[in-house]
Amino acid sequence: MQRYILGRVVQAVITIWFVSVIVFALARLTGNPLDVILPVEATKEQYEAMAAKLGLDKPLPVQYGIFFMNAVQGDLGESLRFHRPALEVVLGRLPATLELGVLAFLVSLAIAIPVGVYAARHRGTSLDGVARGVAILGQSVPHFWTGIILILIFAVWLRLLPASGKGGIQHFILPAVTLGSVMAAGIMRLTRSAMLDVLGSEYIKLARAKGVRESIVLWKHAFKNAALPVLTFSAVMFVRILTGSIVTETVFAWPGIGRLVVEAVSYRDFPVIQTVVMLMSAMYIAGNLTTDILYAYVNPKIRYRK
Amino acid sequence: MISKKCVALTLVLSFLVVWQSHAQTKPFEQELVALTASLHGENALPHMGSYIDLNFWSSTYDYLLYATPTEGFTPGLAERWRVTDNQTRYTFYLRKGVQFHEGWGEVTAEDVKFTLDLIMRKDSISSQARFLREIVDRVVVDNPYQVTVILKRPDWQFLDIVNNDSPPVPIVCKKYVEKVGDKEANLKPIGSGPYRVAKRMPGEFIRFEAVPNHWRRTPDFKWATIRAVPEASTRIAMLRAGQADLIPVPTDKVPEVEKAGYRTFSNSGARLYWVILGSLPLPTRDVFDPKVPWWADYRNTNEWERAKKVRKAMTLAINRKEILDTILLGRGSLYGVSHFWPGNTPGNDPKWETNPYDPKEAKRLLAEAGYPNGFELTMILLKHDGRPEAPHLGEAVAMYWEKIGLRVKRLPMDFATLRPQMYARKLKECWVFGQQWEKEPIVAMSIDSMSTSQYFTGAEHPGLDKMITDTLAEMDSKKRHEMTRQIGQFFYENYLTIPLVEKGSVWATSSRVADWMMIPGMNSDVQLLEYITYKR
């Protein structure tokens, strides 16, 4: 097992390295930060001076070399906009995103799993139908639109909830729902299908034949086995949530990395762009790794494999 | 098992969240919350930031002089100032006893010298750097309260530079900057203004605390926070939710806000919008393209006239009144020549009328110019900070042009992408440009309308270059203004640019705000917070 994990980690590192190359190149294709930093009246001299100061005058490979050497030592460069280490800037915004993400994640789990299990249990009934319908519908609207509509209804018309910004618990509701909706839909559908597979199996029949109470059959016998694919999916989903935050945070003016990076792109703040992309990739990869380990946890077959 | 873990996690988290939020929402007494679309670079040192950045610190610093709506200045840190007749020596007599924040001592001549030197420093990105380096010979500290600037040559612009009008020249604290270094000082500026910086989260907010009995003005609000909220609808929602006291409102949302019963302040002259026709290069440049319908070699009279007809047609095709009434909902005004705002612009000529709306004439002119069935061109819908209307205006203009038979492509673009191409005069596209009103249009023109200027929003023409240079050299304001008028006349007659509308920035305030001093051409962003009064 350890060996296996180690191998995966090495892979992950390589992947992240590639990502760094790609995003480094991409970022530089978006334009020249000086065109944002310098006042429009800036002279050629000022351009050159600034370029030199930021090391943008060197050829790209050299620039990457420098970036790489520093990155290895944990220095991802200094934000062109905030004059502080990019990593520091990003990590400063990360909590906001994570809080929102985790909340949305839990909310959607809390909704999706019971509904999914229920739908599978009562498969074919109209309740199942409605549940699926709603779920698919949830996946069918762009979630920035959901967000806009939610603001329109709850903030503008009903005046129940704040439209945006970070603050009291009530600030979390709309963004969390927006962010969670897409994911809840996915998880619900997955739970349902996974449960359907499991409920068909012999050991469920046997459990019932033992006279086990239905709820226990569902949750103890069936769900623990169905949880497997659900977990896999959830980890990936959680990372997708972080990516989704790019839009949601723009809609709700949420001070997280999503908004940070959108502004970083228009500000051509290369270090921040790079940091965020690499961070998200790292999270995605970590997510998958965790999943596999969780797999091992729920599925003894894997756990006991040498 | 899993479910147990989940529950546990949920509990912990929700606790965290609640706790977190409580930590956050503890309100200050009398805190003013002002919103802005973006805090931009937030650079606080004059040699490190563009004027957009520096505007956000306008209340943290004091300035030698303060701009007034009309000509002339009111005293600031400089109680009075003397200019020698040949306009080469400027002496400023400083106010005594003005203290920098957090015990960094009194503002002295040393600080003024230091500030000017900073701006002229080699690594300075300030937009005045070039100009100051050109004209300033040296800055002399006569005594702690008296500083003299000696110029290489006579100049009338100097006072226009060293005031709070953008780009502003804030007086920074020598001791502080030298002690902590540029970087630190840029992150946490120390000034002598009415609001000291209390706390900031870059990109998110800056929180100021009022300085008790300040010589210039003691703010009503003990605390003031500038918070960045990119989405306009979000800003409005926050205003309505009582989360904000002062928000910039894009014109098309003004009625919504007013309907909701909020007071709006409009500040005229903030933006002059006009259409820039491609980059109009000198025929001698290799980027010069004779096929561009609206531009030609000025030495070839027929061609020049033909091109002028096209420009005129494109000008007459636009119904400015309708644009003003619909897109700007009547907030703003019409004007005749780019750079010249009828309000009070030296050199403005009342005889310059707004171009009429006359599509028939436009079509006729096109035909005459040899384009009976129009031609193809591209309108750049420019995404440019502080000019939310620009893309809308662009679309509107495009629609009018289509009505006279031009085939208009649209191309959304952000300014950072446009800029280098504009510098290179490469663009064959048109775009709507919004410029901040300048006290002396000639100053702006010298920067953006000459074939030598890097930043370029006009048309390259040797005659124009000459006129501008001469005008700049003219010390006598009367004559200078007359010469300025002639430049405007040249633009007007040749339809070099296509003026659209003037529009002020609109601000909505919560019920806690009583009033806010508006200075024409300023308040383009959250400035002068100390002049916002609290309604008791």
Add this chain to the structure above:
Amino acid sequence: MLEVRNLKTHFFTRHGVVKAADGISFRVAAGENLGLVGESGCGKSVTVLSILRLVPEPGRILDGEILFQGEDLLKKSEAEMRKIRGSKVSIILQDPLTSLNPAYTIGDQVGEAVRIHQHLRGKSVLRKVVEVLKLVRVPGAEVRIWDYPHQMSGGMRQRVSGAIGLSCQPKLLIADEPTTSLDVSIQAQYLDLLKQIQEQSGISMVFVTHDFGIVARMCDQVAVMYAGKIVEIGEVREIFDHPLHPYTTALLRCLPRLDAKSELVTIEGEPPDLSRLPPGCSFSPRCNSRKPVCDKHYPHELRINDQHKVSCWLKG
């Protein structure tokens, strides 16, 4: 002990009604073994699942009585049923590989019924579990209880599911082809084991299989099922000696016999589609000696003697 009367369990599928059990009747006396024989898909499993009222969707028990210790199970509430399942009546499923939950340990799964029905907790459950595992001869039961199913051999798993069935000393044990998935030698061991346990504890058994050999080995009574109906039922020796129904004879002929010279034969033709049965005797299409009447009406049950009943036009 158990008496099934005219049990009708049908499946309502999109393609029509499948009559998996259509008027099944039989009785099992205390300590007696009934073999339920037939080709796969003839409704054996459905019949036994009906007894536990665990008919899969979209199946419904439409009619009949299932008298267990004199009470009709079909009249019982779900809760009451639950009390009976696993304690009084328990089942051993066909495939030990799939009938054990991969996510839980052997001990957990064997102990579950005990916990539920005998309300034991903690140590005593384990003691009980070990006891039962010993009963089914799982070597090293004390340690094995901590294993997961996938760590055991097929034979061991089948014993475990046997243990699950026996864990609460049921009155009736249903074995649904418990040995099909095992290879022959292990089959033999396992069957002997079951037989032994059954004789010791005197529980009754319904033994579902398609193998007359097993019936001969295990059962006192045998019921031959074809197309959802019992075509011949009676005491094992009797049936073996004079099978009356052509289907029974055919099945018997399929048995490899040591004494017989005749080589192994199989029944030609396919088992019928239960959703569209012929009007008459459902076996007639495959019957060599069929008469015209066979295709018209279904033969009513003919009572040869107390130990032997058959439904066939050829007799009588």
Add this chain to the structure above:
Amino acid sequence: MVGLAAAGRIPKSVSLFRQAIFGPLPTVSLLILFALIGIALSAGWIAPHSPVEGSLRLTMLPPVWMEGGNSDYLLGTDKFGRDVLSRLIYGARVSTSAAFLAIFVTAVFGTLIGLLAGYLGGRVDTVLMRLADIGLSMPGILIALILAVVLGPSFKNVVLIVLIVLWPHFARQVRGETLGVKEQDFVILARSMGVSSWTIMWRHIFPNVMPSLLVLATLDVGYVVILEATLAFLGVGIPPPNPSWGVMIAEGREYLETAWWISVFPGVAIGLTVFALNMTGDWVRDKLDPKLRQI
């Protein structure tokens, strides 16, 4: 699937509604899709007005049923006085054509890579799949956003972006299937008879990965429609004045309070379309290959 309380209950008839929507064949969904395609094709005839021409005099007219509504503009007009209905209709064309083209290109590319990786295996496989991993690990929308800034907004760039963001999904799926198929006898036979790799991939393997490919495609079209809308929302979608639904929402979102109809209708349109697509996708999947339930 064991119905516990089954005993004695008579099967209750399946409700019509359910049959229609979740039944064996997603009637409603298919209807929606056909309608959509019909609209997209006949936009030129059925749209009452030009989608791009408008008059500022008619700016932000409300839908006809609201007071102030104008019967010429059933669903009202937008900021530039353009008919929302007509834009919706043409939007159907723009959005769907973009989505379908994008998914087609992506599928083709992804399949090619997947086939190569799966069939050739070895180093090729490692390299290609590592690339796919990288692609998957990068935050899609963000990369799309950056790319859009790099490439500039245009129809073909939207397609290109989708390609870059989505190809790994297809590549991985196809590779997996290929691995399975290539071990099967007929392939081995073909190889033993010296059939060229290309022919084998094309004639023998491709047809076998087709089903799951189809499923993935149908399920992803919906996602692409949403992605396009999201790009538009971030201001880098299909350039105006082309009325893609995404662009319409983006343009309208500033006027939610004053003119909700500008952004609400296109939102609904997207919702319906993607809903129908997903439903059909599920159906196709269950028909072709229930194994794929977890895609």
